[in-house]
Amino acid sequence: MSEKNWRRGRIVGPEDTLDLKSCALVAEVHSRAVRADDGGHVASYILVDGLEEAFAEDAMNFFSSQVTLLVDSSRLVEHCKAEFPALVTIRMTDQYEGYVAQCFQFDFLQTIPGDDVISQDGWDAFCVRQAMLRGEDVEDADDLPEFDERSLRRKVYANRAQVKEDRSPWLVDEYNQLRELTDGKPEGSEALIELADDMEAALNGQVLVGDSFSVVIPTRIERAVQDGAMRHYIPQTGREIVVAHGLDAVQAGKVLRLVEQDKSRFVDASQLMAGSNSKETLHPAFIVPDSGLNWISTDFNGRRSAEGYKHLQAELNTSMEAKDGEVVPMVANSAQR
Numbered sequence: 001m002s003e004k005n006w007r008r009g010r011i012v013g014p015e016d017t018l019d020l021k022s023c024a025l026v027a028e029v030h031s032r033a034v035r036a037d038d039g040g041h042v043a044s045y046i047l048v049d050g051l052e053e054a055f056a057e058d059a060m061n062f063f064s065s066q067v068t069l070l071v072d073s074s075r076l077v078e079h080c081k082a083e084f085p086a087l088v089t090i091r092m093t094d095q096y097e098g099y100v101a102q103c104f105q106f107d108f109l110q111t112i113p114g115d116d117v118i119s120q121d122g123w124d125a126f127c128v129r130q131a132m133l134r135g136e137d138v139e140d141a142d143d144l145p146e147f148d149e150r151s152l153r154r155k156v157y158a159n160r161a162q163v164k165e166d167r168s169p170w171l172v173d174e175y176n177q178l179r180e181l182t183d184g185k186p187e188g189s190e191a192l193i194e195l196a197d198d199m200e201a202a203l204n205g206q207v208l209v210g211d212s213f214s215v216v217i218p219t220r221i222e223r224a225v226q227d228g229a230m231r232h233y234i235p236q237t238g239r240e241i242v243v244a245h246g247l248d249a250v251q252a253g254k255v256l257r258l259v260e261q262d263k264s265r266f267v268d269a270s271q272l273m274a275g276s277n278s279k280e281t282l283h284p285a286f287i288v289p290d291s292g293l294n295w296i297s298t299d300f301n302g303r304r305s306a307e308g309y310k311h312l313q314a315e316l317n318t319s320m321e322a323k324d325g326e327v328v329p330m331v332a333n334s335a336q337r
Helices: 053-063 075-080 096-105 118-132 149-161 170-181 190-203 249-261 307-316
Strands: 023-031 041-050 085-094 213-227 228-235 240-247 276-280 287-288 320-323 326-329
Touching: 023 053, 023 075, 023 096, 041 053, 041 075, 041 085, 041 096, 053 085, 053 118, 075 085, 118 249, 118 287, 149 170, 149 213, 149 240, 170 190, 213 249, 213 326, 240 307, 249 287, 249 307
Parallel strands: none
Antiparallel strands: 023 041, 023 085, 213 228, 213 240, 213 276, 213 287, 320 326
8 A cells, every 4th residue: 555644653563673763553462361450461562663653642642542453453462372361452662662672571562463464444444543533534435335234144144154153152042933934935934034134145155344444333222220319321232333444544644534423413313222211322433444343333223323324425425516606625634614
Protein backbone atom coordinates (compact mmCIF):
# COMPACT_ATOMS: atom_id res chain seq x y z
CA MET A 1 0.00 0.00 0.00
CA SER A 2 1.46 3.40 -0.96
CA GLU A 3 2.27 5.95 1.69
CA LYS A 4 -0.62 8.23 2.67
CA ASN A 5 -0.17 11.71 4.07
CA TRP A 6 -2.67 10.91 6.83
CA ARG A 7 -0.76 7.83 7.96
CA ARG A 8 1.47 8.27 11.01
CA GLY A 9 4.14 5.99 12.39
CA ARG A 10 5.41 2.69 11.02
CA ILE A 11 4.30 -0.89 11.59
CA VAL A 12 7.36 -2.70 12.96
CA GLY A 13 8.10 -5.91 11.08
CA PRO A 14 10.23 -8.85 12.26
CA GLU A 15 13.33 -7.58 10.42
CA ASP A 16 12.93 -3.83 11.02
CA THR A 17 15.37 -1.67 12.97
CA LEU A 18 13.73 0.15 15.88
CA ASP A 19 13.43 3.95 15.79
CA LEU A 20 14.47 4.45 19.42
CA LYS A 21 14.27 8.27 19.28
CA SER A 22 10.50 8.20 18.79
CA CYS A 23 7.51 7.06 20.84
CA ALA A 24 6.16 3.57 20.30
CA LEU A 25 3.06 1.45 20.73
CA VAL A 26 3.66 -1.95 22.31
CA ALA A 27 1.70 -5.08 23.18
CA GLU A 28 2.36 -6.64 26.56
CA VAL A 29 1.34 -10.23 27.28
CA HIS A 30 0.36 -11.16 30.83
CA SER A 31 0.28 -14.79 31.86
CA ARG A 32 -2.53 -16.18 34.05
CA ALA A 33 -4.32 -12.83 34.06
CA VAL A 34 -7.74 -11.35 33.33
CA ARG A 35 -6.63 -7.81 34.23
CA ALA A 36 -3.37 -5.99 33.61
CA ASP A 37 -2.49 -6.05 37.32
CA ASP A 38 -3.09 -9.81 37.58
CA GLY A 39 -0.61 -12.57 36.88
CA GLY A 40 2.75 -11.69 35.41
CA HIS A 41 4.15 -9.75 32.47
CA VAL A 42 5.91 -12.34 30.30
CA ALA A 43 6.51 -10.68 26.91
CA SER A 44 6.54 -7.35 25.06
CA TYR A 45 6.14 -6.85 21.31
CA ILE A 46 6.85 -3.56 19.51
CA LEU A 47 3.91 -2.83 17.20
CA VAL A 48 4.31 0.71 15.85
CA ASP A 49 7.05 3.31 16.26
CA GLY A 50 8.01 6.65 14.73
CA LEU A 51 5.17 8.31 16.66
CA GLU A 52 4.79 11.63 18.42
CA GLU A 53 3.84 11.38 22.07
CA ALA A 54 0.29 12.73 21.75
CA PHE A 55 -0.50 10.47 18.79
CA ALA A 56 0.92 7.43 20.59
CA GLU A 57 -1.23 8.18 23.62
CA ASP A 58 -4.35 8.51 21.45
CA ALA A 59 -3.51 5.19 19.79
CA MET A 60 -3.09 3.47 23.15
CA ASN A 61 -6.47 4.73 24.34
CA PHE A 62 -8.14 3.74 21.07
CA PHE A 63 -6.75 0.21 20.79
CA SER A 64 -6.80 -0.67 24.49
CA SER A 65 -10.48 -1.63 24.19
CA GLN A 66 -10.15 -3.26 20.74
CA VAL A 67 -6.79 -5.01 20.73
CA THR A 68 -7.64 -7.43 17.92
CA LEU A 69 -8.23 -4.54 15.52
CA LEU A 70 -4.47 -3.94 15.57
CA VAL A 71 -2.83 -7.25 16.45
CA ASP A 72 -3.63 -10.97 16.46
CA SER A 73 -3.46 -11.40 20.22
CA SER A 74 -3.90 -15.18 20.08
CA ARG A 75 -0.74 -15.45 17.95
CA LEU A 76 1.22 -13.45 20.52
CA VAL A 77 -0.05 -15.58 23.41
CA GLU A 78 0.85 -18.75 21.54
CA HIS A 79 4.26 -17.42 20.50
CA CYS A 80 5.41 -16.46 24.00
CA LYS A 81 3.79 -19.56 25.56
CA ALA A 82 1.82 -17.59 28.12
CA GLU A 83 -0.28 -19.62 30.55
CA PHE A 84 -4.05 -19.30 30.32
CA PRO A 85 -5.94 -17.21 31.03
CA ALA A 86 -3.64 -14.83 29.16
CA LEU A 87 -4.18 -11.12 28.58
CA VAL A 88 -2.76 -8.83 25.87
CA THR A 89 -2.72 -5.11 26.64
CA ILE A 90 -1.74 -2.14 24.49
CA ARG A 91 0.43 0.61 25.95
CA MET A 92 2.64 3.41 24.69
CA THR A 93 6.11 4.42 25.74
CA ASP A 94 7.68 7.84 25.43
CA GLN A 95 10.92 6.38 26.83
CA TYR A 96 11.41 3.97 23.97
CA GLU A 97 15.13 3.34 24.38
CA GLY A 98 14.80 2.82 28.12
CA TYR A 99 11.78 0.56 27.68
CA VAL A 100 13.64 -1.67 25.22
CA ALA A 101 16.68 -1.80 27.52
CA GLN A 102 14.50 -2.86 30.45
CA CYS A 103 12.81 -5.54 28.34
CA PHE A 104 16.21 -6.90 27.34
CA GLN A 105 17.26 -6.94 30.99
CA PHE A 106 14.31 -9.11 32.01
CA ASP A 107 14.16 -11.05 28.73
CA PHE A 108 10.68 -9.72 27.89
CA LEU A 109 11.29 -8.37 24.39
CA GLN A 110 10.03 -10.66 21.64
CA THR A 111 10.08 -10.34 17.86
CA ILE A 112 6.71 -10.23 16.13
CA PRO A 113 6.12 -13.80 14.86
CA GLY A 114 5.18 -12.91 11.28
CA ASP A 115 4.39 -10.05 8.93
CA ASP A 116 0.65 -10.73 9.18
CA VAL A 117 0.34 -10.46 12.98
CA ILE A 118 -0.08 -6.66 13.03
CA SER A 119 -2.94 -5.27 10.94
CA GLN A 120 -1.90 -2.43 8.64
CA ASP A 121 -5.56 -1.91 7.75
CA GLY A 122 -6.53 -1.64 11.42
CA TRP A 123 -3.81 0.96 11.94
CA ASP A 124 -4.87 2.84 8.80
CA ALA A 125 -8.50 2.99 9.98
CA PHE A 126 -7.31 4.64 13.20
CA CYS A 127 -5.08 7.07 11.29
CA VAL A 128 -7.99 8.10 9.05
CA ARG A 129 -10.15 8.81 12.10
CA GLN A 130 -7.39 10.88 13.69
CA ALA A 131 -6.83 12.85 10.49
CA MET A 132 -10.52 13.76 10.41
CA LEU A 133 -10.32 14.85 14.04
CA ARG A 134 -7.41 17.12 13.14
CA GLY A 135 -9.34 18.57 10.20
CA GLU A 136 -6.90 17.18 7.64
CA ASP A 137 -7.81 16.02 4.15
CA VAL A 138 -8.40 12.31 3.71
CA GLU A 139 -8.69 10.58 0.37
CA ASP A 140 -12.16 9.77 -0.94
CA ALA A 141 -13.67 6.54 0.31
CA ASP A 142 -15.59 4.19 -1.94
CA ASP A 143 -19.33 4.76 -1.77
CA LEU A 144 -21.25 2.56 0.65
CA PRO A 145 -23.53 0.00 -1.02
CA GLU A 146 -27.04 -0.72 0.18
CA PHE A 147 -27.03 -2.35 3.59
CA ASP A 148 -27.12 -6.13 3.07
CA GLU A 149 -28.78 -7.69 6.11
CA ARG A 150 -28.51 -11.21 4.77
CA SER A 151 -24.80 -10.87 4.04
CA LEU A 152 -24.26 -9.68 7.62
CA ARG A 153 -26.21 -12.63 8.97
CA ARG A 154 -24.21 -15.09 6.87
CA LYS A 155 -20.94 -13.63 8.20
CA VAL A 156 -22.13 -14.07 11.78
CA TYR A 157 -23.15 -17.66 11.06
CA ALA A 158 -19.79 -18.35 9.40
CA ASN A 159 -17.93 -16.96 12.42
CA ARG A 160 -20.02 -19.15 14.69
CA ALA A 161 -19.36 -22.21 12.54
CA GLN A 162 -15.65 -21.82 13.32
CA VAL A 163 -16.26 -22.31 17.05
CA LYS A 164 -15.70 -25.81 18.38
CA GLU A 165 -18.20 -26.19 21.18
CA ASP A 166 -19.29 -29.79 21.77
CA ARG A 167 -21.32 -29.01 24.87
CA SER A 168 -23.60 -26.46 23.21
CA PRO A 169 -23.46 -26.49 19.39
CA TRP A 170 -26.02 -23.71 19.04
CA LEU A 171 -25.70 -23.20 15.31
CA VAL A 172 -26.13 -26.91 14.57
CA ASP A 173 -29.14 -27.15 16.89
CA GLU A 174 -30.76 -24.05 15.38
CA TYR A 175 -30.17 -25.38 11.88
CA ASN A 176 -31.68 -28.80 12.63
CA GLN A 177 -34.74 -27.22 14.25
CA LEU A 178 -35.31 -24.93 11.28
CA ARG A 179 -35.04 -27.79 8.80
CA GLU A 180 -37.54 -29.76 10.86
CA LEU A 181 -39.96 -26.81 11.01
CA THR A 182 -39.74 -26.17 7.27
CA ASP A 183 -39.89 -29.78 6.13
CA GLY A 184 -42.19 -29.87 3.12
CA LYS A 185 -41.87 -26.09 2.67
CA PRO A 186 -45.19 -25.08 4.28
CA GLU A 187 -46.77 -21.82 3.17
CA GLY A 188 -45.21 -18.78 4.81
CA SER A 189 -41.95 -20.54 5.67
CA GLU A 190 -39.81 -18.79 3.04
CA ALA A 191 -37.94 -16.61 5.55
CA LEU A 192 -37.17 -19.60 7.79
CA ILE A 193 -35.94 -21.62 4.83
CA GLU A 194 -33.65 -18.74 3.90
CA LEU A 195 -32.26 -18.73 7.44
CA ALA A 196 -31.63 -22.46 7.29
CA ASP A 197 -29.95 -22.13 3.87
CA ASP A 198 -27.61 -19.48 5.29
CA MET A 199 -26.75 -21.66 8.28
CA GLU A 200 -26.08 -24.62 6.01
CA ALA A 201 -23.76 -22.55 3.82
CA ALA A 202 -21.85 -21.40 6.91
CA LEU A 203 -21.55 -24.92 8.32
CA ASN A 204 -20.26 -26.16 4.96
CA GLY A 205 -17.61 -23.44 4.80
CA GLN A 206 -19.20 -21.74 1.80
CA VAL A 207 -19.36 -18.22 3.31
CA LEU A 208 -16.30 -16.02 2.83
CA VAL A 209 -16.10 -13.47 5.66
CA GLY A 210 -12.99 -11.73 4.32
CA ASP A 211 -10.79 -9.18 6.05
CA SER A 212 -13.12 -6.18 5.98
CA PHE A 213 -14.46 -4.20 8.95
CA SER A 214 -17.72 -3.26 10.64
CA VAL A 215 -18.62 -0.22 12.72
CA VAL A 216 -20.85 -1.15 15.64
CA ILE A 217 -22.65 0.67 18.45
CA PRO A 218 -22.83 -1.44 21.62
CA THR A 219 -25.76 -1.13 24.00
CA ARG A 220 -26.09 -2.00 27.67
CA ILE A 221 -29.32 -3.45 29.00
CA GLU A 222 -29.95 -2.93 32.71
CA ARG A 223 -32.70 -4.23 34.99
CA ALA A 224 -34.25 -2.06 37.69
CA VAL A 225 -34.01 -3.27 41.28
CA GLN A 226 -35.95 -1.68 44.14
CA ASP A 227 -34.08 -1.58 47.43
CA GLY A 228 -36.44 0.05 49.91
CA ALA A 229 -36.84 3.65 48.82
CA MET A 230 -33.82 3.41 46.53
CA ARG A 231 -34.02 2.29 42.92
CA HIS A 232 -30.93 1.25 41.02
CA TYR A 233 -30.06 -0.67 37.86
CA ILE A 234 -28.07 -3.88 37.50
CA PRO A 235 -26.31 -4.58 34.17
CA GLN A 236 -27.74 -7.67 32.48
CA THR A 237 -26.51 -7.94 28.92
CA GLY A 238 -26.17 -5.87 25.76
CA ARG A 239 -26.26 -5.90 21.98
CA GLU A 240 -23.98 -4.68 19.20
CA ILE A 241 -25.81 -2.70 16.53
CA VAL A 242 -23.95 -3.01 13.22
CA VAL A 243 -24.10 0.40 11.54
CA ALA A 244 -22.12 -0.70 8.46
CA HIS A 245 -20.15 -3.80 7.47
CA GLY A 246 -17.85 -4.95 4.68
CA LEU A 247 -15.77 -1.76 4.98
CA ASP A 248 -12.18 -1.15 3.91
CA ALA A 249 -9.79 0.78 6.17
CA VAL A 250 -10.60 4.25 4.81
CA GLN A 251 -14.35 3.62 4.90
CA ALA A 252 -14.13 2.24 8.44
CA GLY A 253 -12.19 5.23 9.75
CA LYS A 254 -14.56 7.71 8.14
CA VAL A 255 -17.73 5.88 9.16
CA LEU A 256 -16.53 5.61 12.75
CA ARG A 257 -15.84 9.33 12.93
CA LEU A 258 -19.25 10.20 11.48
CA VAL A 259 -21.01 7.84 13.89
CA GLU A 260 -19.05 9.21 16.84
CA GLN A 261 -20.39 12.69 16.13
CA ASP A 262 -23.97 11.58 16.87
CA LYS A 263 -24.50 7.84 17.31
CA SER A 264 -28.20 8.26 18.08
CA ARG A 265 -28.84 9.04 14.38
CA PHE A 266 -27.96 5.46 13.47
CA VAL A 267 -30.22 3.71 15.96
CA ASP A 268 -33.99 3.31 15.94
CA ALA A 269 -34.76 4.58 19.44
CA SER A 270 -38.23 3.02 19.37
CA GLN A 271 -36.61 -0.43 19.33
CA LEU A 272 -34.46 0.15 22.42
CA MET A 273 -35.70 -1.30 25.68
CA ALA A 274 -37.31 1.37 27.83
CA GLY A 275 -39.75 0.92 30.67
CA SER A 276 -40.22 0.89 34.39
CA ASN A 277 -38.22 -2.31 34.84
CA SER A 278 -35.39 -1.99 32.33
CA LYS A 279 -33.45 0.42 30.16
CA GLU A 280 -31.04 0.19 27.24
CA THR A 281 -28.32 2.78 26.70
CA LEU A 282 -25.90 3.41 23.84
CA HIS A 283 -22.15 3.21 24.35
CA PRO A 284 -19.29 4.57 22.21
CA ALA A 285 -19.02 3.10 18.71
CA PHE A 286 -16.00 1.09 17.67
CA ILE A 287 -14.53 -0.80 14.72
CA VAL A 288 -14.45 -4.59 14.68
CA PRO A 289 -13.12 -6.95 12.00
CA ASP A 290 -16.00 -8.72 10.26
CA SER A 291 -14.42 -11.96 11.47
CA GLY A 292 -15.12 -10.79 15.02
CA LEU A 293 -18.88 -10.29 14.63
CA ASN A 294 -20.45 -12.27 17.44
CA TRP A 295 -23.32 -14.76 17.28
CA ILE A 296 -24.67 -13.83 20.69
CA SER A 297 -24.40 -10.04 20.71
CA THR A 298 -24.94 -8.94 17.09
CA ASP A 299 -28.37 -7.34 16.83
CA PHE A 300 -30.85 -8.52 14.20
CA ASN A 301 -33.96 -7.13 15.89
CA GLY A 302 -34.33 -3.80 14.13
CA ARG A 303 -32.33 -1.51 16.41
CA ARG A 304 -30.33 -0.27 13.41
CA SER A 305 -31.80 2.80 11.73
CA ALA A 306 -32.26 2.32 7.98
CA GLU A 307 -32.77 6.07 7.61
CA GLY A 308 -29.52 6.71 9.45
CA TYR A 309 -27.67 4.46 7.03
CA LYS A 310 -29.03 6.45 4.09
CA HIS A 311 -27.67 9.63 5.66
CA LEU A 312 -24.35 7.86 6.19
CA GLN A 313 -24.21 6.89 2.52
CA ALA A 314 -24.80 10.51 1.52
CA GLU A 315 -22.23 11.90 3.96
CA LEU A 316 -19.53 9.42 3.00
CA ASN A 317 -19.86 10.43 -0.65
CA THR A 318 -17.12 13.06 -0.93
CA SER A 319 -17.92 14.04 -4.52
CA MET A 320 -18.79 17.67 -5.18
CA GLU A 321 -22.42 18.63 -5.60
CA ALA A 322 -23.82 21.88 -7.00
CA LYS A 323 -26.00 23.79 -4.56
CA ASP A 324 -27.39 27.33 -4.96
CA GLY A 325 -24.96 28.04 -7.77
CA GLU A 326 -21.90 26.95 -5.76
CA VAL A 327 -19.85 23.79 -5.61
CA VAL A 328 -19.69 22.45 -2.07
CA PRO A 329 -18.49 19.18 -0.53
CA MET A 330 -21.25 16.94 0.81
CA VAL A 331 -19.16 16.16 3.90
CA ALA A 332 -16.29 18.03 5.48
CA ASN A 333 -13.12 16.23 6.52
CA SER A 334 -13.07 17.86 9.92
CA ALA A 335 -14.33 17.39 13.41
CA GLN A 336 -16.95 20.08 12.83
CA ARG A 337 -19.78 19.35 10.42
